[in-house]
Amino acid sequence: MKYMTHLLMLTAVACAGCDSSDDYKLNSVSSPTPVAQQTDFSSFVVAQYSPSASAETAAAVEVEATDFSYVDNDNPTVFGSLIATAP
Numbered sequence: 001m002k003y004m005t006h007l008l009m010l011t012a013v014a015c016a017g018c019d020s021s022d023d024y025k026l027n028s029v030s031s032p033t034p035v036a037q038q039t040d041f042s043s044f045v046v047a048q049y050s051p052s053a054s055a056e057t058a059a060a061v062e063v064e065a066t067d068f069s070y071v072d073n074d075n076p077t078v079f080g081s082l083i084a085t086a087p
Contacts, residue, residue: 037067038067039066040069040071041072042071045082046081
């Protein structure tokens with residue numbers, strides 16, 4: 001019986017370490033803003049290489065929260081317009 005009492009006490013102490021108060025801290029972290037729509041990756045890249053976007057005064061583009069779609073998966077000519085205008 002003494003063994004069982006010690007085992008129950010040890011189990012209670014071990015379970016006390018599994019307090020769910022950390023869950024509140026994890027869930028209270030703000031999530032990133034939801035993305036309204038997907039952005040076509042090919043169109044995005046072509047736009048970045050346009051003369052106005054490649055100027056030294058162009059503003060940086062935030063891409064971390066961008067949800068890209070890849071509609072031109074295996075199209076080998078998708079960036080043909082960029083290659084044709086390359087110096």
